[in-house]
Amino acid sequence: MGEDSGSRSSGTARELRKLKQQAMEYYQENGVPRRLEELLNSTFYLQPADVYGHLSICSVVVPTHFEVHENALPELAEAEEAERNQAVSTAVQWVNRSLTEELQGVEPSSQVDVDHTLRTFFANKVQEEKEKKELEKNLENSTVSIPAPVIPPPPPAPPTKKKPQKQGRKETLTEKPIIPAEPAEPVFYGSMAIGAVSLAVAKTSAILGNRPLYLNIASLKHGQEEPALLTMPLLMVALISCGKSSPGKLNLMKEVICIPHPGLTTRQGVEMLLEIQKHVNRTADTPLPPKAETKKGHNGNKKGQQPITGKMTHLGCLTVNCDTIEQPLLLLQGICASLELELGTDLHLAINCAGHELMDYSRGKYEVAMGTYKNAAEMVDLYVDLISKYPAIIALIDPFRKEDSEQWDSIYNALGSRCYIIAGTASKSISKLLECGDISIPRSNGRIIKHTDQTTMSDLVEITNLIDSKKHITVLGSPDGEATDDSLVDLAVGLSVRFIKLGGPSRGEWVMKYNRLLTIEEELVQNGTLGPNEEHVFFYVNEEAEKALEAAAGELLEPVEPIFPTEVVEEP
Template identity: 75%
Template sequence: MGEEGRGCSSETTRELQKLKQQAMKYYRENDVPRRLEELLNSTFYLQPADVYGHLNICSVVISTHFEVHEGAAPELADVEEAERASAVSTAVHWVNGPIFQELQGLVPTNQAAVDHLLRIFFANKVQEDKERKELEMSLEDSTGPTPLPPIPPPPPPPPTKRKGQKQGRNDAVSEKPIPPAEPVEPVLCGSMAIGAVSLAVAKTSAILGNNPLYINIALLKHNQEQPSTLTVPLLMVTLVSCGKSSPGKLNLMKELICIPHPELTTKQGVEMLMEIQKNIIKIIETQPPPKPETKKGHDGGKRGQQPITGKMSHFGCLTINYDTIDQPLLLLQGICANLGLELGTNLHLAINCAGHELMDYSKGKYEVMVGTYKSAAEMVDLYVDLINKYPSIIAFIDPFRKEDSEQWDSIYNALGSRCYIIAGTASKSISKLLEHGNINIPKSNGLIIRHTNETTMSDLVEITNLADSKKHIIFGSAEGEASDDSLVDLAVGLGVRFIKLGGLSRGERVTKYNRLLTIEEELVQSGTLGFNEEHTFLYFNEEAEKAAEAPEVLEPLEPTFPTEVVKEPHKTQASFA
């Protein structure tokens, strides 16, 4: 999807058509999943004729912002399908039409100027959309009859006192009403064109300068001064999913994430986690399949889903049937013990709680397991107990809905010096964070950012600069992920602390892990691989730093993973499934 450069010969046009046909053939032959076919493929063409005299082509794939809803009702899936198709077609129109015209004559190496124009273009589109909606509302008001105010229902009768019931018992068990869910942050149809074109310009600039993309992003981050060293983000790898979409009773653990020790290389960490994954597969293959069981109140959401242990999730990890919080944690503990590894030493754990998916609004409580409900205050106690029992857990992602600000404060005060409290879905979009200039709501010490929608390269630099020394940044992939591995270059160039790519399976995720391995090799060969002093789990906030000033200092840890696995020569383009 793109436009021809001006002055191209008919021969060049035929070459472009041939390339497009080859790309279409590739996607058909490789059976690209349906959700990936619906991603925007924004190809941006530039022709610096005075320098090269030929056409340079850059291809970008960017994920849509739509979440993956496993087992959704067909009617809901159809509505989302139509919205996604409209968003993609609008984005394609913008890329091939007005955006192409806006960027004519701009030098592709001037990322800041391109992003500035894209921001103005998007702001104008937002204003147009606002005016259109206001006009539609005014027309409806002028043509439609004025509805009569509804008659208020009669007040409910006072509760009858049961025989033997003590006075004040109801008051004792009543819970503080939960804040209602905030409206979903609107996403302008076609907005992904902005992020796609910005990335396409960055990639084009890298090609013209004969640089890898991560170098260009680092130059943008450091005001065109190339840093002497670059660091590779720490891995956050999803190994198991036991969330609400799983057939077991456990809802709390949407992702059980492993973080290899910071002193391990990326290659060592990946190989260690691959070995753990193999053992998980062996164990669940020897277990009998669970009996079919329908979750209470979720009959419609389970349509067509078979309760099979070991189903591969869209995260690229295994979905396992578990009924308690302890079961997946004990599974990993046992496997690590068999491999000579120790949780809390060789690797640490993080849990994506997906708090917004757990709330049962009819009860005003979180359903952590089927039939087991916890108030927001009780959830704080649950997390504290979990850390006490499993100190190898060093991060909770989205432990609450974003609306429960008091509980975010409570868990941060209780655990902020012992583990990371990370806002993912609970955080606002990058554009909103930059607009308000406040990244401290909800209260947390980590933030997950993603390259989606109208987010430009300059926006990513700005948000990481805003968060530096305030929050740990995790660069994350979208749920409906694309096969473009550019986000790995973005994470390295921006110098974020963690990278969260999902599991070690599915091609769209494997290609990113391979890219991370390649970048690490390139930095080692060039002598520019640095070690971030923050890449340690000893410091979480100022209180922990003061505590760490005690005389006792922990010595650097040597990996105890079997040497024949760790020391094995690495092949750059190795693929793992």
């Protein structure tokens, strides 16, 4: 009886594969509609990776790699839009033609083979482009040109007499010149098709195998063996923005990120963040907390202090008009007090400093606030003082540019045992990190990785394994222009990352991800596969907090209705 049943099952599977192969051949011969109008009119999103068998099995939506500039000049916006269109058009061509031929006949369950094919295809495209540029360069150099006349250098200026130094005045030490910014890593047009197809194949395999995507990714990470337990990533949620694009003087805090206590369930953490966000929104028409008093007894407030602006950024967080570093922190401190939460126990903070955006290259200093400049050494002192005053801040993201390796060493030595120093934009791309196999520069406690461009599922597994082997923290972040696809959450759970970095729960593209987080947590609880976050403990957790953490980890989560509505409408 069992043998007959098994034979029928295998026969059905063979017939299904045969039907799907025939369907794929039909679509390749007769063409497949791919909603090109929607693709080419998109500014941030790409949806080229529909995987077709007997019918459309799944689709993915991936964002482009371009940064989102809140107050971009019209000329810059137009130029970026043209680049985006070209990048999307190239990606669509690759999917519709070359990649379809390359992957013909490959089983969706063979993720490693698919990713190897995608990598080889992309490497060949890069090599072709390199050879093309070298040929163009050789043609230009072969053109005969008349050499310019040699102008002799001007005579040296006569030496000036050094004025004697006045007694009692120390000679000013000259500061080391800053290292120029490294050129941005080139992004190959069409590269997003590689990451999109890899994700689409993983989703297709999960659907055909009748299991969720996160289990598919977890099996890939653990050598095709499904782990017995999975953990939920800790939330990193941007709720306040007061960086360079905000109207206030403060530049330093591009994102003030809230992190619920690791002893809470994901649902409890999301509910807490929703309450905090409500209070932040209510303060949109009220003045900010006063500045600290000066020695003369006057505070630094201007007459008619401007209120918090109600502008919502693409990250789903409120833009706050701040002039000092303390103001956004005091705002959250007051909100926590009103909600009977203790900042530093129930809620922790992280600051995305976006150091690469703060450098004033004409002065060689970081502009932490309008008119306030600090050199690299002074920035280290600023961060040490900030963490000393506000120990609830457990992570600093990109405190410096990636070029300032000495300062990364300094701040790691000063704060690395009290605060996570995390490299985001300051880190190399995943492909570069895998190529060199070194994550020690810049020196940090962890990395933010993103699924973007030519990053395949196998690449994500390799980079997380590399980071784990160095005992570093993995933060799975979302690209700047996020898309309406919740696969990011499945990737975070399947890859067992420590944190998932999301925008505020305000816009459709973010709400989808929060709903997915809640669904996965509920599934893991119902299946008995939700593991404890034993290593999700922060630096300064005391004995009482540890006991509370152990007690909370033992509680089961009761299935309830989603916090967010299933259908969401994206805000403009």
